[in-house]
Amino acid sequence: MSEARLRFSAAHPAFAGHFPGSPMVPGALLLAAALDALALARADLEIVSAKFLHPVVPETDVQVRCIAGAARASRLELRAAGRLVATAVLREARA
DSSP states (O other): OEEEEEEOOTTOGGGGTSOTTSOOOOHHHHHHHHHHHTTOOOTTEEEEEEEEOSOOOTTOEEEEEEEEOSTTEEEEEEEETTEEEEEEEEEEOOO
């Protein structure tokens, strides 16, 4: 199991357009940052599915955890204030 923490500054450029007046972290940015933080951002890994359960706003601490599973698949869990905010299933890309 791997773990990491994320925090997105309110000054991050993604918040200018996502969404003005009510900023939230875009899902693609959230997953990319999680994979980077866990050193899982590589070409032979793919996201099979992802679910975004609750919005993540600027300056929120997000705990990221990757749990190894069967058949070369893993589960990514992202939590903010103990609440599950997103999940993803990862696996090695097929050649």
